[in-house]
Amino acid sequence: xxxxxxxxxxxxxxxxxxxxxxxxxxxxxxxxxxxxxxxxxxxxxxxxxxxxxxxxxxxxxxxxxxxxxxxxxxxxxxxxxxxxxxxxxxxxxxxxxxxxxxxxxxxxxxxxxxxxxxxxxxxxxxxxxxxxxxxxxxxxxxxxxxxxxxxxxxxxxxxxxxxxxxxxxxxxxxxxxxxxxxxxxxxxxxxxxxxxxxxxxxxxxxxxxxxxxxxxxxxxxxxxxxxxxxxxxxxxxxxxxxxxxxxxxxxxxxxxxxxxxxxxxxxxxxxxxxxxxxxxxxxxxxxxxxxxxxxxxxxxxxxxxxxxxxxxxxxxxxxxxxxxxxxxxxxxxxxxxxxxxxxxxxxxxxxxxxxxxxxxxxxxxxxxxxxxxxxxxxxxxxxxxxxxxxxxxxxxxxxxxxxxxxxxxxxxxxxxxxxx
Amino acid sequence: xxxxxxxxxxxxxxxxxxxxxxxxxxxxxxxxxxxxxxxxxxxxxxxxxxxxxxxxxxxxxxxxxxxxxxxxxxxxxxxxxxxxxxxxxxxxxxxxxxxxxxxxxxxxxxxxxxxxxxxxxxxxxxxxxxxxxxxxxxxxxxxxxxxxxxxxxxxxxxxxxxxxxx
Amino acid sequence: xxxxxxxxxxxxxxxxxxxxxxxxxxxxxxxxxxxxxxxxxxxxxxxxxxxxxxxxxxxxxxxxxxxxxxxxxxxxxxxxxxxxxxxxxxxxxxxxxxxxxxxxxxxxxxxxxxxxxx
Numbered sequence: 001x002x003x004x005x006x007x008x009x010x011x012x013x014x015x016x017x018x019x020x021x022x023x024x025x026x027x028x029x030x031x032x033x034x035x036x037x038x039x040x041x042x043x044x045x046x047x048x049x050x051x052x053x054x055x056x057x058x059x060x061x062x063x064x065x066x067x068x069x070x071x072x073x074x075x076x077x078x079x080x081x082x083x084x085x086x087x088x089x090x091x092x093x094x095x096x097x098x099x100x101x102x103x104x105x106x107x108x109x110x111x112x113x114x115x116x117x118x119x120x121x122x123x124x125x126x127x128x129x130x131x132x133x134x135x136x137x138x139x140x141x142x143x144x145x146x147x148x149x150x151x152x153x154x155x156x157x158x159x160x161x162x163x164x165x166x167x168x169x170x171x172x173x174x175x176x177x178x179x180x181x182x183x184x185x186x187x188x189x190x191x192x193x194x195x196x197x198x199x200x201x202x203x204x205x206x207x208x209x210x211x212x213x214x215x216x217x218x219x220x221x222x223x224x225x226x227x228x229x230x231x232x233x234x235x236x237x238x239x240x241x242x243x244x245x246x247x248x249x250x251x252x253x254x255x256x257x258x259x260x261x262x263x264x265x266x267x268x269x270x271x272x273x274x275x276x277x278x279x280x281x282x283x284x285x286x287x288x289x290x291x292x293x294x295x296x297x298x299x300x301x302x303x304x305x306x307x308x309x310x311x312x313x314x315x316x317x318x319x320x321x322x323x324x325x326x327x328x329x330x331x332x333x334x335x336x337x338x339x340x341x342x343x344x345x346x347x348x349x350x351x352x353x354x355x356x357x358x359x360x361x362x363x364x365x366x367x368x369x370x371x372x373x374x375x376x377x378x379x380x381x382x383x384x385x386x387x388x389x390x391x392x393x394x395x396x397x398x399x400x401x402x403x404x405x406x407x408x409x410x411x412x413x414x415x416x417x418x419x420x
Numbered sequence: 421x422x423x424x425x426x427x428x429x430x431x432x433x434x435x436x437x438x439x440x441x442x443x444x445x446x447x448x449x450x451x452x453x454x455x456x457x458x459x460x461x462x463x464x465x466x467x468x469x470x471x472x473x474x475x476x477x478x479x480x481x482x483x484x485x486x487x488x489x490x491x492x493x494x495x496x497x498x499x500x501x502x503x504x505x506x507x508x509x510x511x512x513x514x515x516x517x518x519x520x521x522x523x524x525x526x527x528x529x530x531x532x533x534x535x536x537x538x539x540x541x542x543x544x545x546x547x548x549x550x551x552x553x554x555x556x557x558x559x560x561x562x563x564x565x566x567x568x569x570x571x572x573x574x575x576x577x578x579x580x581x582x583x584x585x586x
Numbered sequence: 587x588x589x590x591x592x593x594x595x596x597x598x599x600x601x602x603x604x605x606x607x608x609x610x611x612x613x614x615x616x617x618x619x620x621x622x623x624x625x626x627x628x629x630x631x632x633x634x635x636x637x638x639x640x641x642x643x644x645x646x647x648x649x650x651x652x653x654x655x656x657x658x659x660x661x662x663x664x665x666x667x668x669x670x671x672x673x674x675x676x677x678x679x680x681x682x683x684x685x686x687x688x689x690x691x692x693x694x695x696x697x698x699x700x701x702x703x704x
Contacts, residue, residue, distance in 0.1 A: 104449075104450075134472055136547065143479035143484060146483055149488060172488060196547065
């Protein structure tokens with residue numbers, strides 16, 4: 001019988017299950033299979049039931065941002081609102097539009113849920129708890145997210161609806177475009193940790209989180225992740241005034257519910273990934289000795305990121321599609337390439353010429369390099385904005401008719417200014 | 421037969437069947453979707469060979485990028501929604517003959533050699549070794565840099581071709 | 587190592603079962619009263635005209651191509667990044683050279699105006 005360890009209670013239960021099945025005389029491979037099944041179902045069920053809570057949380061927090069109360073009728077603080085929504089969706093009629101490709105139409109919402117849930121297979125919850133500790137974890141996450149793009153195209157195409165098709169291709173263009181800077185900056189944690197395994201990356205963040213060593217990469221990863229989930233300010237896939245609901249316009253009932261589930265779960269999943277890759281995952285005081293504490297840190301960081309996602313969503317207006325693509329190709333891609341080069345050179349120079357330097361020196365040097373890089377970037381943006389203003393002012397003097405646009409106050413971000 | 425052999429047979433069958441569907445179905449989009457199934461089962465075959473890196477690269481590049489590129493290319497055509505388009509033309513018997521000949525010679529080649537069994541090796545560090553080999557002056561550094569040039573050529577070519585149309 | 591991949595394989599299979607459960611439940615719980623008007627393609631109340639498959643502009647294709655190029659590039663760089671800690675400086679510089687070459691490609695595309703969403 002395994003020894004009871006209160007700090008590692010979940011692994012204890014896992015081992016206890018294996019021990020108990022072993023005493024029943026079940027052969028060892030079957031025992032391992034049952035153990036795997038139980039852990040898979042618990043991870044998957046946890047991931048899939050999470051949106052019931054996060055949807056409530058998001059409505060509540062977004063409500064407060066907009067000076068409203070948010071849901072407050074069903075249960076205490078409206079906690080059971082999402083359950084009511086689930087039952088409503090279950091009893092709604094499921095309409096398949098005429099001319100739809102039935103098999104693909106039904107498969108698409110399932111595939112979108114699959115593409116998000118299976119990311120959780122490589123997420124480390126604590127120092128001892130990780131589903132699959134494969135040595136290519138980071139690329140696995142990218143690969144599985146690619147299935148999501150396919151599912152959106154399937155849904156949009158099979159609906160036999162012009163809005164759906166336009167929405168699907170617009171979404172696909174946005175997703176593939178923002179995947180470029182995302183996978184480029186994923187090189188940075190891989191470089192710093194020396195491994196693509198997600199658990200190895202968390203282990204490497206014992207001294208300093210990667211957000212300290214590579215703040216630019218972390219920020220770009222977070223921004224592109226928000227674009228990947230199609231949240232405001234990047235919610236062009238659901239631009240109501242142009243393409244109604246986008247690719248899922250023809251979906252009703254529970255199939256629509258699956259799209260929504262996938263979207264909200266994805267929103268939380270990117271927070272989890274940001275927490276794991278850049279905020280140290282389960283790392284924290286005593287997390288190595290008491291793995292259960294690690295789960296607490298991990299969830300705290302993830303929910304902290306989720307709050308920021310909601311914050312961004314309720315603060316920024318939707319950006320125009322040409323700005324969206326210009327921001328990606330002309331700002332994020334060059335900056336992410338520069339971030340990789342900067343991290344590689346600075347880290348290697350420090351470890352080559354200061355052989356005795358520990359992680360603290362490395363982290364300080366990388367942080368300083370990042371700060372200098374950001375200052376240089378802001379300088380370039382300022383210059384670009386200045387040149388743009390000159391150009392616009394020159395244009396106004398030439399033709400007085402086009403003054404209206406220029407009189408707007410300065411655009412909110414430096415990034416926008418260079419995006420023209 | 422052990423578990424991995426059973427999985428290999430099932431996945432191999434899925435690969436072949438979906439590959440046949442890719443070239444026989446009349447609906448372009450359905451062909452593309454079956455192509456994704458084929459590519460995914462090839463990724464599973466890589467996993468069975470304990471080549472995890474190749475497996476994820478297969479999914480990232482072929483499903484995540486190439487398949488999407490194919491669907492994007494399809495929407496530049498006008499007939500993707502119709503089922504009438506036939507995938508074959510009058511030359512299908514000739515190509516069938518060539519394909520059969522290629523298959524027979526490949527199968528004969530595989531049978532003719534006795535394949536030595538590899539000794540069990542530690543495969544956990546293969547990605548690191550690959551990375552070191554890519555930038556090692558005595559190994560693959562030239563192909564590595566040439567690959568970068570090749571990618572630029574592809575990019576420039578694409579821009580040039582698309583620019584002509586506009 | 588193989589146990590981890592079995593875990594992922596089973597996870598993928600069960601990942602398909604998870605969404606099936608609510609869909610099957612909805613199949614039994616929801617009403618089914620289809621009619622011609624209800625099943626029509628939704629276009630804000632206007633009857634749909636012509637083929638659904640509209641012609642898209644080439645910009646989508648260019649962006650997809652650029653995505654493929656950069657994707658392949660980054661996949662080349664991942665083994666380099668994994669081995670990064672064990673490399674001497676000149677090997678790192680070789681990787682940086684690889685990135686700089688591609689940045690040149692990006693600048694060419696930018697200059698040619700192919701990055702504009704028109």
